[in-house]
Amino acid sequence: MNRIWFIMIVGSLCFLIWTDPAIVLNSMVDAAGEAFKLSLELCAVYAVWLGILEIVDASGLSDKLAKLLRPIIKKLFKIDDKEPEKMIALNMSANMLGLGNAATPMGIKAMKRLDDGSGVATPAMIMLIVINSTSIQLLPTTVIGLRASAGSLTPSDIILPTLLATICTFTLGICLVKLCHKIFRRKKK
Amino acid sequence: MSAYILPVLFIALFCYAKYKKVNCYDSFIKGAKKSIPLVVEIFPYIASIMIAVALLRASGITALLAHLLSPIFSALGIPTELIELVLLRPFTGSGSFALLNDVLTTYGADSYISRCACVILGCSETIFYVTTVYISQTKVKKLLYAIPIALICSLVGSIIACLLCKII
Numbered sequence: 001m002n003r004i005w006f007i008m009i010v011g012s013l014c015f016l017i018w019t020d021p022a023i024v025l026n027s028m029v030d031a032a033g034e035a036f037k038l039s040l041e042l043c044a045v046y047a048v049w050l051g052i053l054e055i056v057d058a059s060g061l062s063d064k065l066a067k068l069l070r071p072i073i074k075k076l077f078k079i080d081d082k083e084p085e086k087m088i089a090l091n092m093s094a095n096m097l098g099l100g101n102a103a104t105p106m107g108i109k110a111m112k113r114l115d116d117g118s119g120v121a122t123p124a125m126i127m128l129i130v131i132n133s134t135s136i137q138l139l140p141t142t143v144i145g146l147r148a149s150a151g152s153l154t155p156s157d158i159i160l161p162t163l164l165a166t167i168c169t170f171t172l173g174i175c176l177v178k179l180c181h182k183i184f185r186r187k188k189k
Numbered sequence: 190m191s192a193y194i195l196p197v198l199f200i201a202l203f204c205y206a207k208y209k210k211v212n213c214y215d216s217f218i219k220g221a222k223k224s225i226p227l228v229v230e231i232f233p234y235i236a237s238i239m240i241a242v243a244l245l246r247a248s249g250i251t252a253l254l255a256h257l258l259s260p261i262f263s264a265l266g267i268p269t270e271l272i273e274l275v276l277l278r279p280f281t282g283s284g285s286f287a288l289l290n291d292v293l294t295t296y297g298a299d300s301y302i303s304r305c306a307c308v309i310l311g312c313s314e315t316i317f318y319v320t321t322v323y324i325s326q327t328k329v330k331k332l333l334y335a336i337p338i339a340l341i342c343s344l345v346g347s348i349i350a351c352l353l354c355k356i357i
Binding site: 001002004005008009011012013015016019020023024027028030031032034035036038039040042043044046047048050051052053054055056057058059060061097100104105107108111112114115117118119120121125126128129130132133134135137139140142143146147150151152153154155157158160161162164165166168169172173176177180184 | 194202205206209212216218221223225227232236239241242243248249282283286293297303308313317319320322323324326328329330331333335336338345
């Protein structure tokens, strides 16, 4: 991330010195303001979902969900620790419903537990990142909403292609992670 | 139809929790309390990535890249009108939704281009944003192959999306 961020910032700044040096500070502060607004919104979203999550947890439903998804999670993540398993199960379920923002707090919790403190991402963490980047969406609610408000006659006819496309990327992502993991391990030896 | 899913799930959850003798109110408070520290923790990560994206867009690099990459994208079957969307999607959620709205109003909500844009957004994620936020509470500095794989999947997803929109 350090390298990517450095390249993005320095590259754009070099460009802007040529084209429009006056707007640099303004657009940076504006963006930070946007980030603040987004954070406020997220705070509201998280308050609702973390509250709901606590109820889900207290009623034992998350254990049940984790049990249901355990075979898949075990296969994908190769972990044997109940707490992250539970969080991953909830994270994946929220993602499938198109609730990306609700999935985030659980993903963060799971990551915290998966971290081994070595500074290098573990295979399970990489899997979680890729799964969250390619997650299967049963209902792309936001997109359908936008389409409907733009005057589409059949706003929901994108559900099927979206579902098919996410299934493809999801499978591809998992296969690539497994493949890279194998190559990486061999290199280390 | 889809509007009913969440309320029904919530009702089921609350009834189930009551049946399990959980104090819903107390639990909700306990969970909601965690939202503010969490947001305070992740705010700098969100801000840093949004600043980088803002500079990138203001500098015109994305427009230039879109122009340079147009032959490659059209060879892959992605309409040239959507290149900026595909390029910005991994970085910003709100930005790409704003772009989608532009596409919808310019080309009409039911056009091929609009449907492609919708499916591309539906099947991809804000990879850099998700990654920075997810690892913000860990000590991880090296992500190895996580981001390249996510990006490849996102690109393949866009290609498949455009293809599917042509068939279906």
